[in-house]
Amino acid sequence: MMNKKLTILALSTAALFSSHVFSAELPDNLQWQTNDTAPTFASSDATYGGSYRTYTLSFPQTFRTVGPDSNGAFRAWILEANLPPLIKHPNTGEWLPGLAQSWAFGDDNKTVYFKLNPKATWSDGKPVTADDYQFMLKLMRSTDIVAPWYNDFFTNEIADIITFDKNTVGIVSAKARNRDELIEYTNLMPRPEHFYGKPKVDKNNDGIDDKFVRKYNFKPEPVTGPYYIDKIKKGKNITFKHVGEGWWGYENKYNQHRYNVEKINIKVIRDADIALKHFEKGNLDSFDLVRPDLWHEKSSGKNYQNGYIQKAWVFNQAPVGAGGLWLNTAKPMLNDINVRKGIMYATDFDMMIEKVLRGDYSRKPNGMGFGHIGYDNTEIKAPKFDAKKAIEYFEQAGFTKVGSDGIRVNDKGERLSFAVTYSQQSFTPRVAVLKEQAKLAGLDLELNLIDGSSMFKYVLEKKHDISFHNMGTGDIPAYWEYFHSDNANKPQTNHFTNFTSPELDSLIDSFKNEFDIEKKRALSRKIQQVIADANVIVPGYMVPYARAGYWRWMKLPENMATKQTGYLFHGWGFSQTFSTFWIDEAAKKETKAAMKSGKTFEPVTIIDDTYKL
Template structure:
């Protein structure tokens, strides 16, 4: 990262290479500028966490919830400034980068402790690395960024050195981003069976009560080793975060309106436009806000398994894209609240640098012609398409009933051209197992994004055969592989982004997904009883940043209780929050 390779001190390492030392001498531990100065500690925040995952172990289950939960319990060597995105101390209090950008030496803060009182050591870091890279462990997606390193060398109890096989702009992020686990607790166990019990942690929270399939509560640790760091004041304020699991979002919304959940992010336009109304909303007991910040834009789409018939033919995949009437869905089901995807890296394009990918139109004639070219002919008796005696019938693997109304429209248009789709609904855990094994034909997948684009995990050919990875479609393209390799040694972010746009335009032409839609803000509902930063959310975060920046406000709680008892309104809050106007 170019921004952090500045303002450094030079010294000579034991290897004789000039090196950059971090943090620089000018760095100071200062308060987080987003955190509220009035934040207090205490209380419980009740949250909606989606479906119960197959594992809380993020190394084994690569989902957003497990990542968030794991991140509260296990720390990384490096932290990150929430505004500048520059690296800051985490478990490591200082580190060096060799002049050739291939050797990274981390010194662990000697104050760092596990919750059982034992020190966090370099041996824990080495054991965590070895565990992730062990071929028998189902940690596929996490192996990608660490494969560039040789096994790290423990120099002493608090010092560990990573040496990379090749220069890569991501190397510092990868080594510094390992969530370190306690060797003395897990050594000798079958890592693939460590799913829900984590008795020893180093982070600010630990797991409390679990009601399997219903909720998990995590509890704030008063004895957290880094509790008094200035940059952590006003962050992680709730004594308890209670994550409630619901198989269907509609049930979670009903629980929210009853006050059993405190925050509800809205991903359904009908709910935002039609159901988030009535006395509780009109009286401002529930706040309804759109937050516009700098959250990176991911993408979502119907992923097609390119490894399997019939989606191993690009003409078929393109036809499937032309058969999805996105404009109709946006108009009739989503109140034109969304923009339609034409890219896998939407936030890399601007008005001054527009996306050249044309918007894929709903076009049955075009789809029929593509299918004809691919050898699909309608059976005159059934009307269904056939090829070499095989009928065009496929399974759509889904995990959420909210997809049904979209799939119903899609199914009708598919049927009209002779394609039969069957819905295969499973819970999250079963869906994830099928995805890990590539046991699907088509599914709905939504992906987040990072400020720093790294296309390797999802789009490199070598990742297409890694079970449990992110290249779920089996995408392989030699030109994309060449560009991925080339961008690894480029430290200038803008140059890398230019290459990512090239990659995007190649992927677009291969149709691994039927692209869907997205929205450029966070739509948030919450009970009007909390203290929040002026910006409400962080600069780059989604609704989850509220979990750690908000706090219990006794005055607001009392005002809400009085207003509800007396059927009186509370003062309104701004319906739209723009980060750049408030920070």
């Protein structure tokens, strides 16, 4: 439904064609709308300038956002350096103007029309135009990008992009959708046509360079947002630079007093505990204290006690993506549902949360995530650890004998043993709890630590037995990429379990095509039940808060967080922080002088449960 707070704008279509001639004509009954009445969430006290220093655990394997190896952790930084046409308000859920000044719905329930801000430019100064949208469609449909998910989406979900003038486009869904979902599907970002230019090699004549993947592996695109990648020291450091206080986006009131630092320096530090030491020495400006051991034990030294470093814990209500333990059914033994059921009961996430995570985290009720209102099957509950039940299922799978090491074996002499792949050393105590508890059921879980982005590449190539990781999500859960047979047993897809069934394919296809939102939600709940019955994801944990330590020169608004705040400061990109912080240079000088003289300040620990569920 249309939000009551949206302002209806009456625009004359004749004015749109004053200096351009185009074959397509806008419908004359469009009701253009914008939103200038929603509350802002930044602080007018914010000041511009300074360099924010943070870190990443691994250097990205590519700066592309599509194609091989592009789905790593750093991808969020790159994607979120751009503005989509519309931005969703983090507290009210209203749509706000972004790259577009206004928008309108077609009568066909397929088309959304966007009038781009005529002042919008790429970070290299070139104007953003409708041509960049046409290029985006051509790029995403090309097989040269080696990205099957994008090829499928922009071919089977997006029917066309229509240009009306240099600043007005219509994005057409391939099927009718309700308005809430229609915006989600058509709220697409352009790609800079001028950056790519004419391809040198184009044997398939699709306008995209045949060597796209290799040619653009480490060539960052210009962006529409305020920060672009300025300097790269391969394997060591990445620097984002602000385009300046004259950035075109600041005319939008929802962007004002945001994106306040001039530079963002991201240092590669491959161990989080070493990064913590850098932070406490003053080499990093903030540090996420999400891990319970960091918050409760390791953040209580003199710099905290003397008030030089402050702490904040804020709760959120952001949707949680799929994840926990993904069981690869293409691997021997894991194709047996009784083995998978046994693993479900032999996995003790609850003990992990209690013993290792101090009870700060919560158990996911469902392997497909949480917080998708209406879409989540609330009847599904994560199984409690039960070694006896696990053994019953393992015996049904033929693992009736117990070896001298306590691990079950079958008549072929095969041990009930699987490698659990994970990405950070700090996760080792968590997986170790699962390993020790699993032994009680005769299950051996081997620890397979592969650092950083290499781990995700390993999993994308389907080399894992079991993968311990979580995925992000939007307001509407995704299924096709994770469970449709089109993506199974293929490298570089998110089909981590390789589980397929005709029933699941049919439900996912129906979900993609359903117009009625209540029917779509009902299909979602059925899909989640089929996935739960397949026992291919052991529901893991979720973290319903952001938590950080930060030097006292780092400032946040009085209401420091929103419902969607995933990080108080830049952690994994821009959107989860909403970029409302700034650096107080006077406080920085004061703090450094105080540290030299021995002056102290009152210690500060803030706990904000405004959005605690």
